[in-house]
Amino acid sequence: MDQERAPEERRGRRGRRGAGETPVRAARRRGLRNPFTAQRAVSDDEIESLHRAALTVLENLGLVALSPEARAIFRAAGALVDEDSGMVRIGREIVEAALAAAPSEFIIRAGAAAHDLDYAPGALLFGPGAGCPNATDRERGRRPGSFRDFEELTRLAASFDAIHFLAPMAEPQDIAPALRHYAMTRCQLATSPKVAFTYSRGRAQVEDCFRMLMIGAGLDEAAFRAEPRTYTVINTNSPRQIDRSMAEGIIDHARWGQVSVITPFCLLGAMAPVTVAGALTLQHAEALAGVTLAQLAAPGAPVVYGNFASNVDMRSGAPAFGTPEHVKATLGAGQLARRIGLPWRASVGTSTNMADAQGAAETAFALWAAVLAGANMVIHSAGWLEGGLTHSYEKLILDIEMLESIAELCAPFEADEAARGLDAIAEVAPGGHFFAAAHTMTRYRTAFHEPIVAGTANLGQWTEAGAMPADARATSVWKARLAAFEPDGVSEERLAALDKFITRRTEAGGAPPGE
């Protein structure tokens, strides 16, 4: 075991190549297919029991739908509706018919085919941390999210291939709520061809966003309706309530052929039972209600089954992420998603307050959980701090480092005769080294994954460079990315059309968010 480390002197025995040479390596970071076998947390029989328990919840207990239109849709399908309380009880045959109608896979079309999102079995799609009211970086500190943050973070998301779709990474609080959706949608379209996010903050805003997406893509209404072009995230108000704008978001996205990611946010012991099984039962019931509403509104509407269950700290009620309970709930959610045959979304997260070792460990555990659970879409996979209260520029970079590693793992290693390298093994004398072997020389430039921030400097070099923890080293990375960024969004002509639309709508007062 004496040799199982890297003594200084070993490092010294190599210095052949200058630091100026840049390896050129084509890494595949899009169109990922999960290389791992989806793991189980419990038996298939137990998952079946959870599924049935969720059906029982919907049938016997029901959930409150605050949207009159949603209640009318459920009632028309045979659900029992109490208009006074808003309670909707949904028979299992209604749910089962909806599940039969929901597509098991679909594609969201991006502004460029390379960025299309293929929700097929085995697909692995990463999105950045979203919904943060604040932003932070090590140079400017923590502040309420502004449009500048929204734009910069969108540019960062655009500039990394391992981020597959856009998201509202920080809330642009310096823009009036009635106008904010214009700025967010315009920014996404102007920045990147990656699929844009649409908030379900009221019917008027959603339709505004759809109009802008049509202008951005140069599509008429029929063409826009024909294929998914955007996604929204629907959070139920757990337990057992769906607010009006959320229900209408499901209905509108379904009718326009767009994607709802229906995600109860079930914190064990807070908004959900304290057990993983109980939280998954509640989550499953609420997600099934949302899926059913989408299919009743428009049979065949593309929907994603959403999972975001983790535990709280029972001493404070504060949420925790990347915990064993989070991992187990994610694995169980994957089993439930496969049981009902829908593409599904998992969630990464951390409750740390800075991009430290806790944050990396929690993020890594939640990320591995999502990958091992076979999630198709992983939201909040990079950048979250403080349980989502803040988007950190440095954490974003550090987390993308992990996503790029996962992307790299999607390809097996080459194991053919040339890769096995018997010639090289024969060439190098016992106790020698392979630095100069022909097998090495022809491959070294592209042999290894190139990290973004992770370094191998020894203690002396690292100390001389300022003894910076990884989060400090990440600052220069995002700064360089932003400095070099060139928008790759829609044409000037379409941008002008978008601006015209925005001006007209702004003059009309915009669209206040719904309830």
Next chain:
Amino acid sequence: MDQERAPEERRGRRGRRGAGETPVRAARRRGLRNPFTAQRAVSDDEIESLHRAALTVLENLGLVALSPEARAIFRAAGALVDEDSGMVRIGREIVEAALAAAPSEFIIRAGAAAHDLDYAPGALLFGPGAGCPNATDRERGRRPGSFRDFEELTRLAASFDAIHFLAPMAEPQDIAPALRHYAMTRCQLATSPKVAFTYSRGRAQVEDCFRMLMIGAGLDEAAFRAEPRTYTVINTNSPRQIDRSMAEGIIDHARWGQVSVITPFCLLGAMAPVTVAGALTLQHAEALAGVTLAQLAAPGAPVVYGNFASNVDMRSGAPAFGTPEHVKATLGAGQLARRIGLPWRASVGTSTNMADAQGAAETAFALWAAVLAGANMVIHSAGWLEGGLTHSYEKLILDIEMLESIAELCAPFEADEAARGLDAIAEVAPGGHFFAAAHTMTRYRTAFHEPIVAGTANLGQWTEAGAMPADARATSVWKARLAAFEPDGVSEERLAALDKFITRRTEAGGAPPGE
């Protein structure tokens, strides 16, 4: 998506329980069985080709054995030996016979049955980072390892159930090399009943250690030989060389019925081919040579197939850990180990210089690789910094946090009717919360894994407490553990006998380390 975070106000809606109450939760952290399906990096056919390529290396190219006794053993078995160069070429039939003789599982007996190490299929055994010449903590800084460090770190390893066996975590450089093994073995025996490590630093030292283990366990020689009681780690001098003390370590451990963990340290592009397949071919060949030597020395000797392959930074030659190449090599090694039917060891590591986000991410990736590859024994799973040059007290704590999470994942979540909690779901009104539900109240004390360092304090609380990154928060943990530590080693009487042995051997000059 607005709701997918933890607003301050949500946290505020709970404050029922005082901070003084301590949840009491019995977590199972020993006797772990891996809950995950072992993953493949490449096809079984490709693994078979790698296995055959390794046999070809041994048969046609051979490896240099610097021990005359090892060469004699190989020669007697029919290998082709060149005494001038020390080259030994081993026919595949010799290797295959050795593999048939090696046990597929065994138990290393500890000082207490609860700490026995069961090397059975599916077993998951964690050991701390080992072999570090230096130690560091945030209070005393980085220094050459001393006996005090060795003892303190051994006590920390002893005090966490998720660390399953002892290891030489930091080198006690303040003790003369000829006497160091006495201090290390005595310390392990005096501290903990967990299985102790024995260095293979020359025949005389190994026998000294065995004598001490016998005294410590109160065993005569026959009883000691009858069952494994300790383990050693054998590093080949890659490529294709095995040094004298390493070869003799294999021979002696085999003949005394003790365990050799035979681990080539194959850094891709440095001591091994630049490809994962090439490095695994070399690693496999060298490990097979060691396994064969053990079986030739004592058929049926307990051996562990060792894996420690990662890449180097091709610009500096410095090793990197937790990389995609490290993960892939670990997965491939698991396939090779299963191909030959031996218990096997994987390795965690990081090249970071402090316990930062890089270190946590690299450690987490290497740890998940080991778990997903189905490793039975995971070495260096906590505490390494600087590619093993330094053992960090804080990193040790932070990494044990991850090991405890993995231990927790070894149990499925409860999914019976009570756990599904339909009553609780019925009890809580839509939009309400579960904090006060009966289902919660009866379970909250023990519902969740309790982290060691990870916190859920919000930004205000965390800032007030000093805005400490996780590594800074880990300092108080190891200090408290050391302050509370009570040795649980051998009896006073046996300690006295050990001291008598040490005095006698010291007066005779001790035992200088071998080559």
